[in-house]
Amino acid sequence: MSSRSVRLLLLLACAGAACSLPEGPEPLTFSGSALGTEGTLVRSQLARFEERHPGVRVELRVTPDAADQRHQLYVQWLNARVRHPDVLQLDVIWTAEFAAAGWIMSLDDALPDVGDFLPAALAAAQWNGGLYAAPWFVDVGLLYWRTDLLPEAPRSLPELGDAARHAVSTGAVPFGLVWQGARYEGLVTVFLEHLGAFGGRILAPDGRVTVDEPAAVRALTFMRDALGPRGFVPPSALTWQEEQVRFAFQNGDAMFMRNWPYAWTLLADSARSRVAGRYSIAPFPSAAGGEITAALGGAQLAVNAHSANPSLARDLVAFLTAPEQMLERARFVSQLPARQSLYEAPALADALPLPLDQVRAALAAARPRPVTPVYSELSEILQVHLHRALSGQETPATALRDAAAEIRMLLARSGLAAPGTAP
């Protein structure tokens, strides 16, 4: 058969399958959140990257915003060793898992100015001494408080408790404090902040499991008592995620709320919010023996280990995590930059609606969740036991003792007895 007739056959076959003959180089693919304004922003940044690299096409593959669903999709793709997407948006808690599994490639020496990334975000991007992702934007746990009910933010956790209890007993608000108490990842971030506030840690820096130590028991006891009959957190909070918590605060039902920066803009909308102009933020306060602690969230960018075009993919990661793009992200979608230097530049104060000094204070107290490939399971163990303790099925001490024992078993079984070191 002549090559012409082969081509013709191919064309015919393709017409049926709605495909086209390959033309030019394969496009680079990028996968991440791209809804609404964020989508417009991502598309325009990708277009700018194309302009700077003539002949390069970047295709956007929108993946679900729900973390669990995106995680599941990525696992399916990467485990099957597909070449696309080349660049992936990862939740901060996935990087170690994907790096250890060999699904994403090392970014050592691929990025300029690594030292400029926020230390907590950088720690979450590293695995086994190497860099596997670039911090893209960060999220940090904040205390929202009502400026019409209090002259200033509480300076300690007991002070917060007293103010909240007082507000509930006088009928000023139905709830004192609202937080994310459903059995999911959000509960772990809330616990992490209470834990740090009382001086505890989930894992010690040397990798020992310390979540059953007295400080941790005090932290969980504080949370449980806050839910109790003379407490100030509504029991329903045990079924609430970020949005239910925001609704409660937005309707004026709570004096304090623990939430992420995204809530600021929504609360400011006076058409929907009853607390517009009557709230501010502060870092979540600490108790005796502890320090102010804010859970670190956010996203990082990584390169698929089986990417057909790794150097271009690395360039795209470097481009998207450059100060200019981060600043633009802050301006358009209020997401916090992951670079320290930007917090000193005046441009950020203009770009962000949130009070920058408070954000900076919270970021200074930011702590990553344990960086380990088995984080998802570690977190699930904690979620189950925390939720049992908070719903009165276990005492805080028993819950944490069992959780610690299960986490130790998990690390031993995985050959990760001291997290941070792969065999």
Added chain:
Amino acid sequence: MNRPAGRLDRTDARVAWLLMAPAFLVMIVVAIVPIGMTAWEALHVHDLRLPWLGRPFSGLDNFVEAAQDARFRGAVVHTLGFAIVSVAFELVLGVAFALLMHSVTRGRGPIRAMVLLPWAVPTVVAALVWRFLFESQGGLVSTTLRDAGVVAASFDWFVHPWAAWVPIVVADIWKTTPFVALLLLAGLQAIDPSLDEAARVDGAGAARRLFTITLPLLAPAVVVAAAFRMLDALRIFDLAYVLTGGGPGTATEPLSLYAFATVMQRLRFGYGAALSISVFLLTFAFALVWVRALGRSLVEKEPA
């Protein structure tokens, strides 16, 4: 041709096998092979997050771990408890509905269609609706009970380890009673009405006729309906997933949900496969026992 019925000669047998072959093939491909592969996977250590462990054969280790796993044992208890309680309610209500539908003489068609409606609603949609109803803030069930003074103002169904079962069981009963009722209605219609009439002529009251004639003759249909429902209930996943997520803690976590979390969230394929196989074994064991113990005795008694 005086060949006894039910016997085939060789050619016929061959044709029969040939005709059945595609069905067998499909069964093998979609049922037997996947179950076999899962069983094989269950005998290995296989964790996608930990590629350095490889995929070594580990014998029954995963099953030993399951036996020592308090969460697994809890899930078994939850699964059995849920199945028994909800199916018991469904059978009682199903019999009542079937009798009701059987005695109605006018508008049978529309009534049956109405009764069947809940069954036609996708489970996930139904579960979401029930979640709204039971939600503490503004949920219809919660507010009604609160206004009636039955529960405290701060009461939340999904926060209490026992109360959290109520929405799940209620939703299951609401959704599957129609199915049971229709199965039993078919059973009722198969009963010879002359038996009932004869009893009536002999002066038996309605209650007497129900307990000595209708219900005993309905028993085979009840056994079949119970078997269908139990097999389904032992695999419960979607209601718990949507309504409670297995919480609070793991107080309402059935086996399938635990297996799902192990495979899809923890990526522990080996252990997750062992959990899935245990769901399969539980269902299979129930089916065997049920058919042997109850099914046969009833089926054998029937012709007498």
